[in-house]
Amino acid sequence: MSLSASEEEDALAERKMRFLFALRSKGVTDARVLTAMERVDRGHFIKGLFADRTYEDMPLPIACGQTISQPSVVGLMTQALHILPRDTVLEVGTGSGYQAAIVAQLARRVYTVDRHRRLVREANEVFLRLNLSNITAFVADGSFGLPDQGPFDKILVTAAAEDPPGPLLAQLKIGGIMVVPVGQSDAVQTLIKVTRLEKGYDYEELRPVRFVPLLEGLGLD
Numbered sequence: 466m467s468l469s470a471s472e473e474e475d476a477l478a479e480r481k482m483r484f485l486f487a488l489r490s491k492g493v494t495d496a497r498v499l500t501a502m503e504r505v506d507r508g509h510f511i512k513g514l515f516a517d518r519t520y521e522d523m524p525l526p527i528a529c530g531q532t533i534s535q536p537s538v539v540g541l542m543t544q545a546l547h548i549l550p551r552d553t554v555l556e557v558g559t560g561s562g563y564q565a566a567i568v569a570q571l572a573r574r575v576y577t578v579d580r581h582r583r584l585v586r587e588a589n590e591v592f593l594r595l596n597l598s599n600i601t602a603f604v605a606d607g608s609f610g611l612p613d614q615g616p617f618d619k620i621l622v623t624a625a626a627e628d629p630p631g632p633l634l635a636q637l638k639i640g641g642i643m644v645v646p647v648g649q650s651d652a653v654q655t656l657i658k659v660t661r662l663e664k665g666y667d668y669e670e671l672r673p674v675r676f677v678p679l680l681e682g683l684g685l686d
């Protein structure tokens with residue numbers, strides 16, 4: 466027996482409620498971040514086989530052998546950036562575009578780059594469909610940042626580097642924050658919060674994480 470329209474609506478509302486509850490229980494407590502995550506439906510960024518796992522707090526496969534991050538990690542990274550309404554944010558690693566769409570609810574302007582053309586093209590299609598006109602997505606090796614668009618108030622890297630890339634540190638404004646997973650690709654990585662001071666940088670370790678590696682150059686597709 467299939468569900469009626471109102472039963473389906475109830476089921477969706479309940480899944481969303483459980484999704485938000487899971488975020489809170491994993492430490493995503495910033496009200497603005499929770500509202501942003503309630504507003505942007507992760508379902509737009511997941512296709513095919515895994516669509517029924519959309520509201521579970523787990524990473525899922527996307528095209529080009531990449532992954533859409535676990536929602537609680539998206540929330541914790543966004544929260545750590547303390548995004549202000551006038552901020553310009555750079556994201557390295559567009560992937561599905563989900564993280565960029567969350568950040569776009571909180572910031573004035575979001576630049577996001579990925580080394581895979583296909584991911585940038587598909588993410589752009591979703592941004593257009595959702596009317597997220599404050600996001601600009603580029604195909605680029607994000608290790609070098611976007612010198613023409615910087616410096617940035619906030620930078621987030623959603624692929625693991627051995628060290629925070631120098632060009633990204635240089636493109637952070639004074640007082641700006643960068644969140645970046647650091648470590649070898651398959652070993653334990655640590656999420657690091659870097660704050661640019663008047664002189665030098667402050668580094669804080671946030672938590673262990675697991676991301677795909679930050680690779681050099683552009684992808685083949």
Ligand code: SAH
Binds near residue numbers: 578624
């Ligand atoms: N933020 C994404 C998840 C990203 S997965 C989301 O919300 O779905 C990590 C992404 O980083 C992958 O898409 C990968 O192609 C990209 N990536 C890896 N190295 C990169 C580099 N040097 N420059 C730009 N993107 C890179």
